Amino acid sequence: AQSVTQPDIHITVSEGASLELRCNYSYGATPYLFWYVQSPGQGLQLLLKYFSGDTLVQGIKGFEAEFKRSQSSFNLRKPSVHWSDAAEYFCAVGFTSGTYKYIFGTGTRLKVLA
Amino acid sequence: DAGVIQSPRHEVTEMGQEVTLRCKPISGHDYLFWYRQTMMRGLELLIYFNNNVPIDDSGMPEDRFSAKMPNASFSTLKIQPSEPRDSAVYFCASSPRGGISRGYTFGSGTRLTVV
Numbered sequence: 322a323q324s325v326t327q328p329d330i331h332i333t334v335s336e337g338a339s340l341e342l343r344c345n346y347s348y349g350a351t352p353y354l355f356w357y358v359q360s361p362g363q364g365l366q367l368l369l370k371y372f373s374g375d376t377l378v379q380g381i382k383g384f385e386a387e388f389k390r391s392q393s394s395f396n397l398r399k400p401s402v403h404w405s406d407a408a409e410y411f412c413a414v415g416f417t418s419g420t421y422k423y424i425f426g427t428g429t430r431l432k433v434l435a
Numbered sequence: 436d437a438g439v440i441q442s443p444r445h446e447v448t449e450m451g452q453e454v455t456l457r458c459k460p461i462s463g464h465d466y467l468f469w470y471r472q473t474m475m476r477g478l479e480l481l482i483y484f485n486n487n488v489p490i491d492d493s494g495m496p497e498d499r500f501s502a503k504m505p506n507a508s509f510s511t512l513k514i515q516p517s518e519p520r521d522s523a524v525y526f527c528a529s530s531p532r533g534g535i536s537r538g539y540t541f542g543s544g545t546r547l548t549v550v
Contacts, residue, residue: 353536364439364526364541372536411478415535421466422491423539425478 323348325414327426334402335434342397342429344412353415354395355423356386360408368410371395382406407433439542441527447548453515456545459508460529468539469502469512470526478526484510517549 324347334340346352353372357365369380376388386397395412412426440459448454460467468483482492487504495502499518504510514521524546528539 355538357541362543364543365528365539366541367538370536370538421485421530421535422468422480422483427477 323414323416323424325412325424325426327410327412327429329429330427331430331432333432333434336404337401340397340399340402340406340431342410342412342431344395344397344426346393346395346412346414348393348414348416350416351388351390353423354386354388355413355415356380356384356395356397357411357413357425358382358408359411359428365411368397402431402433404433404435407431439527439529439540441525441542441545443545444543445546445548447550448517450518450549451516452549453513454517454521454547454549456512456525456527456547458510458512458527458542460510460527461531461540462508463531464529464540465532466530466539467504467510468528468530469510470528470541472524472526472544473522481512514547517547519549522547522549 326345328343355370356368358368359365368384369378371378371388379385384399388395409428409430411428413423415423442457469481471479481494482502484504502512524544526541526544528541530539
């Protein structure tokens with residue numbers, strides 16, 4: 322069955338530290354991959370996406386993500402976290418089987434210590 | 436562009452009442468999605484439309500839920516009768532043609548509380 326897993330429910334990092342949020346998917350082919358961020362009381366904002374080509378993709382707010390086919394992963398990274406990055410992050414997968422709906426992971430809540 | 440506009444932002448209603456949530460997608464977007472977010476179940480797709488036509492409503496939890504898209508600029512999600520377990524944040528999102536690869540734009544959501 323198709324699925325998306327974000328194994329970390331909560332992550333706490335200090336401001337200025339590096340960040341990596343994990344995302345794994347289960348699918349027979351390469352899906353469309355996305356990371357979204359949700360600030361409290363807000364909707365989800367698209368950070369970056371991967372469809373094909375270079376497996377390291379750059380997004381907004383200084384985020385990047387790397388697609389690793391062998392590991393079925395699409396981890397989100399940021400070299401230096403800012404206090405304003407505190408939010409919930411969702412990995413989403415779109416499947417190439419004709420449907421236009423995504424499956425979202427359960428989210429990772431990021432806390433940033435000053 | 437004003438983005439995806441949802442109304443109301445907050446809705447508190449009594450059990451048994453009818454609730455209508457509204458969404459205005461981004462102009463020119465062909466796809467419209469309704470999601471529900473709860474702590475227990477995360478983000479769940481309820482239904483999505485393509486060119487105003489419902490394509491997949493397999494996520495609609497019960498017959499109490501219905502959604503319509505009478506034209507390209509407006510959609511509603513109705514719950515009748517509402518129950519406390521319907522309390523959640525409901526998001527509308529839209530996407531342009533080719534949207535599966537381009538990502539969704541989400542509205543700010545409607546927080547529904549059924550007491």
